[in-house]
Amino acid sequence: MGVPVRRFDAVIVGGGGAGLRAALQLSESGLKTAVLSKVFPTRSHTVAAQGGISASLGNVQEDHWEWHMYDTVKGSDWLGDQDAIEYMCRKAPEAVIELEHFGMPFDRLENGKIYQRPFGGHTQHNGKTPVQRACAAADRTGHAMLHTLYQRNVRANTQFFVEWMALDLIRDADGDVVGVTALEMETGEIYIFHAKAVLFATGGAGRIYSASTNAFINTGDGLGMAVRAGLPLEDMEFWQFHPTGVAGAGVLITEGVRGEGGILLNADGERFMERYAPNLKDLAPRDFVSRSMELEVLEGRGCGPHKDYVLLKLDHLGPDIINQRLPGIREIAIKFAGVDPIKDPIPVIPTCHYMMGGIPTNWRGEVVMPKGGDPESRVNGFYAAGECACASVHGANRLGTNSLLDLVVFGKSAGDHMIDYIRGEMPDWKPLPADAAGPSLARIARLDNQTGGEDVAEVRAAMQRTVQSRAGVFRNAANMALGVEEIAAVAERAKFTQIKDKSKVFNTARTEALELDNLIEIAVATLVAADGRKESRGAHAHDDFPHRDDENWMKHSLFFGEGRRMEYKPVHTRPLTVDYIPPKERTF
Numbered sequence: 289m290g291v292p293v294r295r296f297d298a299v300i301v302g303g304g305g306a307g308l309r310a311a312l313q314l315s316e317s318g319l320k321t322a323v324l325s326k327v328f329p330t331r332s333h334t335v336a337a338q339g340g341i342s343a344s345l346g347n348v349q350e351d352h353w354e355w356h357m358y359d360t361v362k363g364s365d366w367l368g369d370q371d372a373i374e375y376m377c378r379k380a381p382e383a384v385i386e387l388e389h390f391g392m393p394f395d396r397l398e399n400g401k402i403y404q405r406p407f408g409g410h411t412q413h414n415g416k417t418p419v420q421r422a423c424a425a426a427d428r429t430g431h432a433m434l435h436t437l438y439q440r441n442v443r444a445n446t447q448f449f450v451e452w453m454a455l456d457l458i459r460d461a462d463g464d465v466v467g468v469t470a471l472e473m474e475t476g477e478i479y480i481f482h483a484k485a486v487l488f489a490t491g492g493a494g495r496i497y498s499a500s501t502n503a504f505i506n507t508g509d510g511l512g513m514a515v516r517a518g519l520p521l522e523d524m525e526f527w528q529f530h531p532t533g534v535a536g537a538g539v540l541i542t543e544g545v546r547g548e549g550g551i552l553l554n555a556d557g558e559r560f561m562e563r564y565a566p567n568l569k570d571l572a573p574r575d576f577v578s579r580s581m582e583l584e585v586l587e588g589r590g591c592g593p594h595k596d597y598v599l600l601k602l603d604h605l606g607p608d609i610i611n612q613r614l615p616g617i618r619e620i621a622i623k624f625a626g627v628d629p630i631k632d633p634i635p636v637i638p639t640c641h642y643m644m645g646g647i648p649t650n651w652r653g654e655v656v657m658p659k660g661g662d663p664e665s666r667v668n669g670f671y672a673a674g675e676c677a678c679a680s681v682h683g684a685n686r687l688g689t690n691s692l693l694d695l696v697v698f699g700k701s702a703g704d705h706m707i708d709y710i711r712g713e714m715p716d717w718k719p720l721p722a723d724a725a726g727p728s729l730a731r732i733a734r735l736d737n738q739t740g741g742e743d744v745a746e747v748r749a750a751m752q753r754t755v756q757s758r759a760g761v762f763r764n765a766a767n768m769a770l771g772v773e774e775i776a777a778v779a780e781r782a783k784f785t786q787i788k789d790k791s792k793v794f795n796t797a798r799t800e801a802l803e804l805d806n807l808i809e810i811a812v813a814t815l816v817a818a819d820g821r822k823e824s825r826g827a828h829a830h831d832d833f834p835h836r837d838d839e840n841w842m843k844h845s846l847f848f849g850e851g852r853r854m855e856y857k858p859v860h861t862r863p864l865t866v867d868y869i870p871p872k873e874r875t876f
């Protein structure tokens with residue numbers, strides 16, 4: 289029985305900010321473009337972004353893209369690629385103005401220009417004083433951005449496949465990417481999407497942790513597909529813990545709260561960040577603030593009956609600022625923490641938030657892998673952008689508001705380079721390999737016929753417990769070694785999961801089982817990569833190697849699924865046009 293084939297010039301997997309920005313570029317150029325999404329595009333996780341998008345517009349205070357670049361390199365703890373960082377920061381003002389012209393409803397200053405708020409690690413004069421660089425639409429910036437981009441795509445005739453789940457990448461005998469297989473979730477049918485070029489924009493994978501600010505759909509499918517297709521994952525040891533997740537609930541309270549003047553307090557009522565970061569205080573970068581909070585708790589200065597969280601105080605901002613600039617936050621605090629921040633502080637703890645690693649790309653959005661002595665040979669026809677990609681602009685730690693920026697800058701760049709590739713190198717479709725859908729059909733058949741296995745939810749919970757306890761804010765060699773063994777055992781169990789209830793919710797259960805395959809690949813990559821890195825850098829805080837070791841470890845890690853092995857490749861220290869920013873001690 290043949291699997292039906294649909295043909296497009298470009299196929300984009302993911303309808304979040306990155307996927308929609310790339311799709312817009314392709315559709316507007318006249319190429320036939322499909323966007324596949326597990327959910328309606330405007331329900332992608334981008335919609336949840338609260339705080340803002342950075343650009344050195346200088347609307348409130350003097351600012352320059354070179355200062356933004358410096359902050360990003362320092363924020364990345366010198367693991368970010370300086371060519372990609374330069375490209376992103378230089379393009380930022382243009383990207384934000386473009387969104388404004390698309391109709392995005394930014395908050396305004398009295399003079400009509402876009403309002404900008406302070407954010408963690410954003411400074412003037414290379415670290416000297418804080419600067420207001422984050423452009424925002426109240427505390428619903430991602431919502432405004434995603435709806436704006438969706439509407440532009442409707443106008444440009446992008447073809448949407450809503451509630452379609454991509455299952456596997458199709459590579460031909462040359463290793464070139466020629467399409468994907470996908471499941472139509474409503475009917476359970478499998479299709480082949482045959483494409484001249486494919487872009488992954490599948491977002492993050494925070495669901496490998498048990499406590500996460502991420503949506504339930506953030507299962508890292510693009511990374512799972514890449515690993516199964518023999519491609520490596522870059523820098524998977526680096527996961528960002530956001531300092532202010534609501535304690536016990538995981539829901540995010542934006543850093544914009546501290547940008548507007550909110551402060552963190554311990555059980556003694558002390559503003560402890562003054563001790564750890566005398567200059568930037570509560571607005572030091574996230575890895576720094578999260579570690580400081582954990583230390584306060586570990587040293588017995590946590591709040592609450594179990595002394596296991598700290599408090600975020602913002603009542604001193606007054607009801608006007610809170611209602612005008614942070615209305616969604618007030619709602620979240622009332623619903624999830626049972627406190628009204630106009631009167632009482634919010635209990636918060638560091639919570640898994642963002643994946644710095646991902647599918648290796650360059651600043652053009654092309655997926656790269658080591659081949660024939662070249663550490664970054666292009667994989668023809670394959671592109672990635674957004675949180676699933678590792679360009680790498682965030683290095684070992686992302687600065688707040690740099691992700692929304694990453695989506696539009698690299699979404700557009702990837703779109704442009706796909707257009708060049710399709711028009712210049714791939715005017716016709718490469719033939720599909722024989723049995724292109726074979727691996728996906730086998731996965732589905734395995735699930736449908738499995739008996740006597742464990743339930744998907746049980747195995748998923750075991751995976752989440754392992755990652756949460758073995759790859760947290762602070763790590764050590766013994767704990768990570770245990771984690772590597774435990775996750776290998778969980779991965780074995782995942783091979784035999786069974787869908788027990790095959791009644792009405794069958795396709796939902798099937799989707800969850802297929803997502804688990806992807807989560808497991810990422811959990812394994814995270815633990816193996818973390819166990820491998822013998823230094824502390826950015827979000828990877830290793831108790832046995834407490835210092836950054838530039839001599840031996842200023843390099844990106846690459847995890848390969850086959851044999852679960854690690855390779856390493858150099859950081860791009862050369863920017864595109866400006867001078868290299870050499871490593872320094874990271875104090876704030």
Ligand SMILES: Cc1cc2nc3c(=O)[nH]c(=O)nc-3n(C[C@H](O)[C@H](O)[C@H](O)COP(=O)(O)OP(=O)(O)OC[C@H]3O[C@@H](n4cnc5c(N)ncnc54)[C@H](O)[C@@H]3O)c2cc1C
Nearest residue numbers: 302303304305306326334339340454491674675689691692
């Ligand atoms: C609560 C929260 C607040 C945040 N606030 C900010 C902020 O203020 N500023 C900032 O810069 N960053 C913020 N971030 C980070 C930022 O929002 C994300 O990194 C970014 O939105 C990811 O965008 P994306 O386009 O890569 O993916 P997403 O928006 O996550 O979209 C992924 C898309 O891929 C689709 N998909 C996934 N797998 C498949 C599959 N197998 N088949 C088909 N479709 C698939 C999904 O349906 C979805 O459409 C925040 C993140 C969170 C969780």
